[in-house]
Amino acid sequence: MQLSDEDFRNYTVLKKGFEGEQKSDKWLEGLSEGWLVLHDLLLEHNHSKFQIDTLLISQDKIYPLDVKNFEGDYYVEDDKWLTCTKRETKNPVHQLGRCELLFRSLLHDLGYHFPLESYLIFINPEFHLYITSINPSLVFHSQLNRFLKKLNTRPVNLNKKHYKLAEQLVALHIVESPYPHLPNYHYEGLKKGPLCPNCDCFFTDCMGGILVCGNCGCTEGVESAVLRSVTELLLLFPDQKITTKLVHDWCRIIKSEKTIRRILGRNYKLNRNGRSSYYSKY
Ligand SMILES: [Zn+2]
Structure with a gap:
């Protein structure tokens, strides 16, 4: 069916996010054994919901990763993230900061005091960001291998405490309908015929x-x-x-x-x- 402009935009965003997750899963296959990896956690703390794309638990540190599949050229102006056509996107550094704040407070309430190190992972090789300053929490595509190597030097002798934390987080995960904004459709309005599985x-x-x-x-x-x-x-x-x-x-x-x-x-x-x-x- 013909999607409305808004539905089509929404579809494109979801598709891009999904492709980003697939790429990131593939990349994380390079992580050494022993890590605890949790995906797609939706948590709530102090009445605020927040999402963690990927959470890596090592022996002495926890790494929340926010995976972005941005594509094309972006630049930052007055703390705003803009595409070259001047379209503004939500500042992912702010999102990351908010997420880390809430997660730290949640961990604290659960009685854990692991240090956190959050990263924004730009998984798409076709992404470029024009920035003039160094922000160590941003990991670009050309840095992914080195970043993984660095992670692989971390100690991962996990014990009961780590597994208990993982179980608690999974239990706190909020299950939401994956189709909250499904566009309206009816049988008559759909084009019919079998689709090629390849394209x-x-x-x-x-x-x-x-x-x-x-x-x-x-x-x-x-x-x-x-x-x-x-x-x-x-x-x-x-x-x-x-x-x-x-x-x-x-x-x-x-x-x-x-x-x-x-x-x-x-x-x-x-x-x-x-x-x-x-x-x-x-
Ligand atoms: Zn085909």
Whole structure:
């Protein structure tokens, strides 16, 4: 469907954040054994919520990391972070400071006195920040390897106290719906057809049981494409009853209803009820 400008902006931000997390997970694979690593903690202290992307616990120090996937050129002016088109983003150094303050106070209340060292990790190699001063809490892409090497020299003989802290933090983690701002959508408003698993474009051709993507040239068997499409349909419309007619409409490019019926019959349980028969998972 066509997203509104606001939804599209929101989508782009979420996608970028997700890609950043993936890159950071990959980077952290280089961390030596023994560290305690907690991801995506949402905590509350003194009625203020704060998020820690990655928390590294070593023997004598705790490192909250805020991972940013910024891309392009940025500069700082009067404490404001601006892109070259002068669009302002939230100052991540302020965010980091706020987070550290709240987290330190929370740790203190829990009875821990580990020193904290917070860092802003800029994970995207296409990011550049024009600054004139050195801020040791900023780690740029070209410094990631050295930063990791430095971490790997830290002692990591963890004991019960460290594990207890980790357990307490996980227990304090606030679970929020991952879809708070899902845009409104309805079946009629959505473009239909199986999507290429490689590039997410709609398949353009269906020949002899094989679907072909006109965008990247990728091909896929009809059965696996139909099954993926049904999974997507159920994700979007969890209460929808799966019928041959519906899936045939949803997978528009596949002309034969018989093919759809055969695939559903092979992979789902048929609940017979005359005209309102439907398929469900085994
Ligand atoms: Zn494709």
